[in-house]
Amino acid sequence: MNKRKIVFTVTLAVIIISILGYSAFAGVDNEPGGSNDPLVTQSYVDQYMQWKVAELKTGQVLQCHAGTEFIPRRGQAVVVDSTGNGIPDVTAGEDIHAGSATPLNHLLIVPRDDGRGVKAQSPAVVMYRGEATIQ
Structure with a gap:
């Protein structure tokens, strides 16, 4: 037991x-x-994967760093590019060169960190993902 x-x-x-x-x-x-x-990491997702919105006043430039993607949503804007190589328009499958209008709702990708971006010709709204500064 x-x-x-x-x-x-x-x-x-x-x-x-x-x-x-x-x-x-x-x-x-x-x-x-x-x-x-x-x-x-969460900080990577916050910085590189989430879309941010830039509301540009006439004359302001959204200067993008290498790999930044952007989509012009409203207003009129033109490409800023001192290299002469343009910015790839992934939606249309072509390059958009300096001074050319950016088509609305097209995905554009800045290939290098050399000052390329978009300049507002009228108040404009641009969604972007990556690093960019407004000047």
């Missing part, structure tokens, strides 16, 4: 320890891409 109590107590103790151990580690998220091991 005493041996049964010992086996029962040991079995019960093992079950309780197993349940407690599982409960302690069940909330740990070590999966790649999980909150404890993200594939990218």
Whole structure:
């Protein structure tokens, strides 16, 4: 009879320890891409993946850094490009050169960090993703 109590107590103790151990580690998220091991950081997503909106006054320039994407949404704007290479219009599949109007709702991507961007000819709204400054 005493041996049964010992086996029962040991079995019960093992079950309780197993349940407690599982409960302690069940909330740990070590999966790649999980909150404890993200594939990218929140600051990266905030800076590079989310669209920002620039409301440009007439004459202001949205000067973009390399890799910045932008979409002219309202108003009239022209491409600023001192290199003469233009800015790729991904939507139309062509380059837009300095002084040419930017078509509304087209995705444009600045390939290099050399001062390219867009200048407002009238109040304009431009969505952009990446790094840019308004001058």
